[in-house]
Amino acid sequence: MIELKDVTKIYDLGASKVKALQEINLTINKADFIAIEGPSGSGKSTLLNIIGCIDTPTEGKVFISGVDVSGLSDRELTKIRLRKIGFIFQLFYLIPTLTAQENIELPMREARLPYRNRKARSNKLLEMVGLVERANHYPNQLSGGEQQRIAIARALANEPEIILADEPTGEIDRPTGNRILKIFKNLVDSTDITIIMVTHDPKVASQTKCRITIEDGRIIK
Amino acid sequence: MIIQNLLRRKGRTVMSITAIAISTALLVSLLSVAEGIWQYSSQLIISSREDIIIRPNLPRGGGLQVINNGHTLADELRSDTVNISEVSPVYLWWLLITTVNEQNMDTNFTPDDILNNSLNIGNYNEVELDLPSSGVVLSLGVIPERMKKFFIDEDTYKLEIIEFKFDNWFETPDDPHFKNNYTGPWTYEVLIDDHLAKKYNLQLGSKVNLSIDTNSVTFTVTGIFKTNLIGGYFEDYIDGIVLMHLSEMQSILGEDLVTIENRTIVTDNVDTIAISLNPNRPKSNSAEDVAVGIQEKNPLLDVLTKEEQLEKLEEQNAMTNIFYTAISIVAIIIGLLFVACIMLISVYERINEIGTLRAIGIAKLTIFRWVMTESVLLIILGVLVGFLPGYFGSKLLGEYISNNIGIDQELTAFSPGLLISAFLGMLILGTLISLIPAIQAGKMKVAQALSFVR
Numbered sequence: 001m002i003e004l005k006d007v008t009k010i011y012d013l014g015a016s017k018v019k020a021l022q023e024i025n026l027t028i029n030k031a032d033f034i035a036i037e038g039p040s041g042s043g044k045s046t047l048l049n050i051i052g053c054i055d056t057p058t059e060g061k062v063f064i065s066g067v068d069v070s071g072l073s074d075r076e077l078t079k080i081r082l083r084k085i086g087f088i089f090q091l092f093y094l095i096p097t098l099t100a101q102e103n104i105e106l107p108m109r110e111a112r113l114p115y116r117n118r119k120a121r122s123n124k125l126l127e128m129v130g131l132v133e134r135a136n137h138y139p140n141q142l143s144g145g146e147q148q149r150i151a152i153a154r155a156l157a158n159e160p161e162i163i164l165a166d167e168p169t170g171e172i173d174r175p176t177g178n179r180i181l182k183i184f185k186n187l188v189d190s191t192d193i194t195i196i197m198v199t200h201d202p203k204v205a206s207q208t209k210c211r212i213t214i215e216d217g218r219i220i221k
Numbered sequence: 222m223i224i225q226n227l228l229r230r231k232g233r234t235v236m237s238i239t240a241i242a243i244s245t246a247l248l249v250s251l252l253s254v255a256e257g258i259w260q261y262s263s264q265l266i267i268s269s270r271e272d273i274i275i276r277p278n279l280p281r282g283g284g285l286q287v288i289n290n291g292h293t294l295a296d297e298l299r300s301d302t303v304n305i306s307e308v309s310p311v312y313l314w315w316l317l318i319t320t321v322n323e324q325n326m327d328t329n330f331t332p333d334d335i336l337n338n339s340l341n342i343g344n345y346n347e348v349e350l351d352l353p354s355s356g357v358v359l360s361l362g363v364i365p366e367r368m369k370k371f372f373i374d375e376d377t378y379k380l381e382i383i384e385f386k387f388d389n390w391f392e393t394p395d396d397p398h399f400k401n402n403y404t405g406p407w408t409y410e411v412l413i414d415d416h417l418a419k420k421y422n423l424q425l426g427s428k429v430n431l432s433i434d435t436n437s438v439t440f441t442v443t444g445i446f447k448t449n450l451i452g453g454y455f456e457d458y459i460d461g462i463v464l465m466h467l468s469e470m471q472s473i474l475g476e477d478l479v480t481i482e483n484r485t486i487v488t489d490n491v492d493t494i495a496i497s498l499n500p501n502r503p504k505s506n507s508a509e510d511v512a513v514g515i516q517e518k519n520p521l522l523d524v525l526t527k528e529e530q531l532e533k534l535e536e537q538n539a540m541t542n543i544f545y546t547a548i549s550i551v552a553i554i555i556g557l558l559f560v561a562c563i564m565l566i567s568v569y570e571r572i573n574e575i576g577t578l579r580a581i582g583i584a585k586l587t588i589f590r591w592v593m594t595e596s597v598l599l600i601i602l603g604v605l606v607g608f609l610p611g612y613f614g615s616k617l618l619g620e621y622i623s624n625n626i627g628i629d630q631e632l633t634a635f636s637p638g639l640l641i642s643a644f645l646g647m648l649i650l651g652t653l654i655s656l657i658p659a660i661q662a663g664k665m666k667v668a669q670a671l672s673f674v675r
Contacts, residue, residue, distance in 0.1 A: 045672075054580055054667045074585065082582025089671070093577035097225035107581050154581065 241603020417461025
């Protein structure tokens with residue numbers, strides 16, 4: 001359902017150009033649980049950004065559910081991110097002025113989901129991540145692990161097809177990180193959702209179904 | 222989320238609201254006073270009985286000789302009984318006033334004597350007397366019976382910003398000294414204002430000397446009137462106001478006759494002629510038509526109808542308004558720029574947050590709208606908060622100006638219309654300036670925003 005064909009990303013820094021990705025060819029299917037590994041600066045986050053329609057390739061094409069997204073406008077890419085993709089970040093990036101439940105409902109509001117449906121769905125997601133009692137707490141009142149679980153719930157708000165997680169366990173302790181990974185596995189097993197996770201931790205990567213190693217902008221394995 | 226964002230940085234929010242409040246208060250105060258001055262000034266013109274005013278259109282001094290035979294011109298105008306119901310010539314100038322006490326009543330002393338502070342009385346040695354009170358007065362020379370026709374009610378007369386309220390009037394209503402080329406008897410009557418009466422302890426029947434250069438004449442106070450002057454400019458420069466018969470004032474000033482090649486000619490100089498039009502004149506003879514007719518015969522004069530006076534006032538007021546508005550606009554721009562800066566800082570601080578929002582599918586336009594709304598809300602709150610100090614500011618400023626001029630009159634016009642105009646003006650400008658941070662937030666590239674490190 002995700003296909004990259006000869007995708008290249010070059011950053012023009014004025015005096016020099018940096019090739020972050022070079023002729024990437026990749027196919028990811030439904031319900032895949034994939035880890036993208038590589039050293040720092042290898043292009044992992046860039047690859048994730050391109051798959052996630054946050055960034056566009058300099059060359060090549062990206063297909064999501066059969067649609068070529070490489071030439072789409074910013075508006076159309078935003079719609080795809082809203083409906084089809086969920087993001088989980090290393091630093092959680094919850095909105096500090098919103099409660100846990102409001103953070104989860106944010107994408108639903110943007111998608112014009114009616115109030116009742118929003119409430120019902122956010123309650124269900126809170127239950128799924130085990131934080132019903134924290135619904136009205138603000139991010140600064142939650143631990144790192146709790147924040148990441150809320151972030152997962154937010155990523156699932158509009159029932160996306162793809163979850164992109166950039167170092168989701170990077171800022172939390174191992175037991176909590178394992179708990180996060182368990183949630184991912186449950187999601188993959190119980191739904192058709194595809195999870196692509198960037199990590200530099202081999203132990204975390206080993207818990208996925210498939211591992212991709214990227215180095216100097218190229219997939220080496 | 223917008224309210225929460227404003228509450229997140231309370232200090233910054235309060236400062237932004239305060240900046241806008243100060244700008245708004247200044248705007249409202251200045252416009253209120255400008256409008257108040259306009260209303261007061263225009264009302265003076267509208268409520269007066271003078272339908273047409275004639276003045277020389279040269280500066281004072283050179284202009285006095287322009288209206289030759291002013292009295293005669295007044296009579297000439299008066300002879301037009303179709304269009305004109307009454308004509309009142311007025312002479313306005315400064316005179317030196319000196320009170321007269323028993324010791325100096327029969328002596329002809331001059332202002333120099335007062336300055337020298339001594340007087341030689343008969344066989345006595347020069348002695349120092351108690352200084353009689355002396356000062357400078359604004360003197361109006363009028364023909365009483367004619368001036369009275371221009372009263373706006375039984376006892377009230379208005380001359381520009383001065384309002385006169387009379388208790389007593391002249392005993393001789395006409396101008397006997399004028400008769401036979403200024404050879405008729407003097408009335409020696411004078412009316413004085415209550416400030417002067419109080420200052421120099423004068424009452425009805427008191428004697429005063431009015432003089433200029435070496436011409437000095439003793440008058441009797443036959444009336445004391447009230448004015449709306451309370452101080453300020455008038456208190457600093459004049460001790461009071463007096464009214465006297467026109468020809469007697471002209472004689473003191475030497476504006477009555479002139480001798481050229483052994484011939485004595487009546488000059489009869491005045492500096493204003495007020496005309497009240499006949500309300501029963503033909504409808505085709507508008508005030509403007511009458512004024513044009515007078516102007517054509519007297520090209521060196523300034524002949525103004527009420528409408529023309531209002532137009533002139535409007536032109537003068539326009540300059541004041543432009544000045545006040547310019548100051549207000551500068552203050553507003555500074556206040557709004559402050560808010561724009563605060564919002565730009567806020568956007569900068571929230572770059573990661575904005576990147577996250579964009580990543581999870583929040584549209585550029587939504588973020589633009591949020592930032593815009595936050596900024597405009599700050600401005601609206603500031604404007605609303607600013608109205609109250611604006612009200613008090615306008616009262617203070619109006620009082621300061623009226624005290625400075627020296628009139629007892631409120632010079633502010635704080636109306637709902639003014640508030641609405643101020644609000645809409647600030648809202649429009651505020652919305653425009655809010656575009657700066659809103660566009661900045663909206664156009665951020667997602668990947669860069671997410672990876673931004675402060």
